[in-house]
Amino acid sequence: MTAESRRASIPFVDSLVQNRYWFAAFLALVLGCDATSPGSGPPLVFAQLDAGASATCGVTVDGAGYCWGDAWTSGGGGTSKPVIAPRRIAQDHQWLMIEVGRALACGLTVAHETLCWATGFPFDSAPKRVKGDPGFVTISVGDNHACGLTATGGAWCWGDNFRGELGLAYPDYLTAPRDSAVQPAGGQSYVALRAGPESTCGLVANGDLFCWGGSEVEGDGFTPHLVQAGFGFTTLSFGGNIAGRGRACAIAADSLSCFGYEVHSALAQPIPTTVTLPAGAAPSQATVGGIFEPLVGLPYVYALHECGVSTTGAAFCWGTNDYGQLGDSTTVDRATPSMVAGLPVVAAVTAGGVHTCALTRDGTAYCWGWNGRGQLGIGSSQDHVTTPMEVVSPR
Template sequence: MHTRHSMAYGLVISFVLCLLSGQAAFAAVIIQISCGGFHSLALRSDGTVWAWGLNVHGQLGDGTNSDRKTPAPVKGLDNVAAIAGGVWHSLALKRDGTVWAWGANWAGQLGDGTTRSRNTPIPVTDLRGITAIATKGQHSIVLKSDGTVWAWGRNEYGQLGDGTTTDRQTPVPTRALKDVISLAVGGYHSLARTAGGTIWAWGLNKYGQVGDASIADRVIPVSLRGLEGIIGINCGGDHSIALKNNGVVLTWGFNQYGQLGDATTDSRSTPCPVEGLKNVIATDGGGDHTLALKSDGTVWAWGSNNLGQLGDATNMGRGLPTLVKNLDHVTSVSCGGQHSLALRSDGTVWAWGLNKNGQLGDGSASNRNAPVPVVIK
């Protein structure tokens, strides 16, 4: 009897340990990726955030200002539902609807009422009920559950949409917007999509990135005409991207490096279709390049490629979409200033492009013109 009880007890312990092990493995699954300008972020299903790359401003949130060539956990941050990387700072949306920020803060992009940079997360002042976050430049915008948009940080070109060009150290409401369901941020401009399908844009418009057929900066959001069936919006540094419900991609703005994907280098102030691309389910824009994820799990890229950010095993710029090499079963993509990330269905993260600061997370500082796996422990 003693032996049977011991065996039974041992089986129970083994079963419990197995369950715990399985839960731990599940907790380690990556569910979201986001590139900053020169750093990278990953969100795990256990609500923790991991970061790697440039850290001179504390944008990795690990309590130091030292670059990291492999992912490290962001300190004191849990229960996170979404992440977003800016050029020098980072944002996290918690499950309780609060927003946390860390990194550079000279323009107030952390939203804590100061211009002091932080190397660990701090809460954004007086924000509750947030459902979405966005950043890519030096400003931050968020969506409240009531459909309103709030913004803070750099505002030199009106990218906060509050009717001024004054930087803001705490959130202010973006004017003229309601019933918003998604957001996107570029280097110095912003986009919003409403429940009714209207796309709004504001901020720097030097290259037509606002998309209103002008090159006049907009300090208050303007609605874009002729855009129907849009289900996704993204921004690059100075260009904009819209995904239609038929899988077609539209782009506008700066095009010196072919990042609009229309086989020219002519900038455009109204949306135009990307040539030869269909069945797209997600997009993102980098400094001067663009990525598209197709329904078959392949990734396509175009634009600047001097550092391998297109991932086609060359360093040749492309004015038309080219297939990213040796990458399949992809579920999401993200673009940094000059690097790219992809998340596969097996939970692995792959990276390519500039790696001077370790932003590819492969343990080296070597640029890569084809995808390499990120070393996530």
Template sequence: MPVSIQLYVILNHKQAKLFGPVTTALKLCCLKVSAFLVWPATLLRQARSCFLSMQYSCFPPRVPFNAGLLSSVRLKAQRKQASFVGMASFLLLSLGLIGPVSGQIVAAGGTYTAVIRADSTLWSWGNLTYDPGWESPPDRKTGPAPQGHTVRWQSVAVGEHHALAVRRDGTLWAWGSNARGQVCLGGTARVSSPVQIKSASTWRQVAGGYSHSLAIRTDGTLWGWGYNRAVQTRDVKAANQARSAAGSKTASLPAPMPLGPPGASWRSVAAGERYTLALRSDGTLWAWGQIEDRSVETWADPQQAASIPWRGPIQIGTSTSWQSIAVGYDYALALQQDGTLWAWGNNEHGQLGRGDQSYAPNPVQISPGVRWQCLAAGRSHTLAVRRDGTLWAWGHNDEGQLGDGTTSTRLSPVQIGTDSAWRSVAAGRFHSVAVKRDGTVWTWGNNDAGQLGNSAESTRSPQLVSALR
């Protein structure tokens, strides 16, 4: 399932310092003037680390500059900032301070993978609508392909059978299955290529569940459409009117509807099978819908649940220091600002990483004492990157989706390889994707629909997606 993307800069392993993209890009551009001097090796290494960490990544060690991206006031400035970063990239490449960077943002879901490269082009592979229970496997020979060579994208998310993306101009696009209106096109026909959702150009971040879609605008408002038992719009009357106007007799929303209480500002959102998890700008964590056939009201204080007039967002705990979130098929994960990892929901295959297989109705801390940077949740397996850049996985592993070279289920985190250069991760139904600090993209697990980007049947350890080099 998709992860939210944030921007940060790391100057060294001991200190994390936040810069605005323009300031950082200008600092990097200054290297052109001074590169003809004899620079100490340490300074050059710091400049390289500064740039590579400036790429889009999962979750930074400190309170982030949210790269979901930016408020509406900064939307135009963002486009100018992109040109600065692009210029800095060119200069550093020319000076030999960095190598080519292929992948920036990665998303996975079902049997599909998508990557936004350093040049902001969107590449994808696999099959969005393939269902192994009903269809024959498609041709695996089709590798990564661009969604238009000239279009520039800023964020992408993949649900179980559909995908969503936001272009640099702030417009929202979707494609894949539309059985529940999750592509927002009208009817239920599959959509093979991106189509624009409405005409607004103020979208910032997206998330896709099994059959519902979510998006946050630059003003912090949260919107949802598709299967309404997971979306849970607050405006029931408007939802009924929208369904009536579209001729829909199902429990689906055919168009984006506002979610959450009026006036709430949201930082990021993630989606599972029939539920939604979201972070407000104040660092509080909220959820709604159902997880493993249990209402999210079971996660909240009974008095709070009883006071909710509609089945909308309820707060999970009382903490105001939640940093980032990820959602699997029927379980959830969240990071605190101090790097601690918490998990709850279904644990049949050990996907919570707590060492057992018991259901957890409330967040429980995973691996106390360890500080995490990035995480992703698949159908029933979990991937995470520690702050030291090492990659870890746990949960279901029947297709080799953990990447440890086996098909053994892991109830606790196990390290994948020995590399400490991992930056971000994403997880699909039974496959996994990760990006290293040099921007290279790696995949492993099941490959029934070509979701690994190669022609192999499956792999049990990370393999480079050579087509993106």
């Protein structure tokens, strides 16, 4: 089983990847391609990928960071023009991982320094070091807050605490988001940590699950509290939408359990419930995502989808599918996992707002679903696509 994550990552890149990269570079040189045009340069070979609300970011095998979609994620400042192809960010840094939420993005450098950028205070469009950063081995970004995990299992969080997502025993209704890392109450040592929509969850060594913050996942608990004991969870994934309706999934042995907001019944499931998987599709990694969207004539509608990768490298998604985010060539909602169409062997998958991306074992990125902000990285901002499309080369 892979490490817990909403993000997608792969641990290795074989010689095929390197040959693919240099062969494409050779063709670009010989044919005189314009390096500023999407798809004209050598293809990117990714080691990590993360889909946010309406943007996507990733790190290549050589540590370069790229983002696309909402312009603020790639240094676009206040511009509203979508970034429709990967754009290099912070070229003076080498990255291990980059995560993106709704209005906050953070990256972990090879020096284990954490930098964040955002749409507004306390971070801006230029990456800024998180104050009090003790040196994390992994980070996770929710909507407007983020958390990091140290090598010794220490949890630290920063950003918005309006719903208690930092775990400080109280919400900050009148206090601006924090640019310094603070430790949640309780003093637990965690083996996995995930930030979601206005919420955070962590796994301890015995497989028990603790959550804090405010959403259907943890019931407005401002300090870490035990959600479920005895499941023996080993991996954790957490997502949801930008209105605070969240959902978490965790893997125990060869079963996948999810809890929180249930999209098909519009009810909360406070206890982890086993997801029925197709025959032979033992889970190796799972991810959840979603978005909150107003519709004309209706008060609100919630969209939520979940995805996972089987041990054989097949990607499955289920939930709402109004923009084709399940990748099965339809816009039909699915209550049970449906295989994503036309993908090579998948290493990991990441579900964003109403779009999804996958990372194949050769480092190629594919995305599908809603593309109104260019978050698919396919070189256009066509409304949506219902099957995977390869992310193009940088502009």
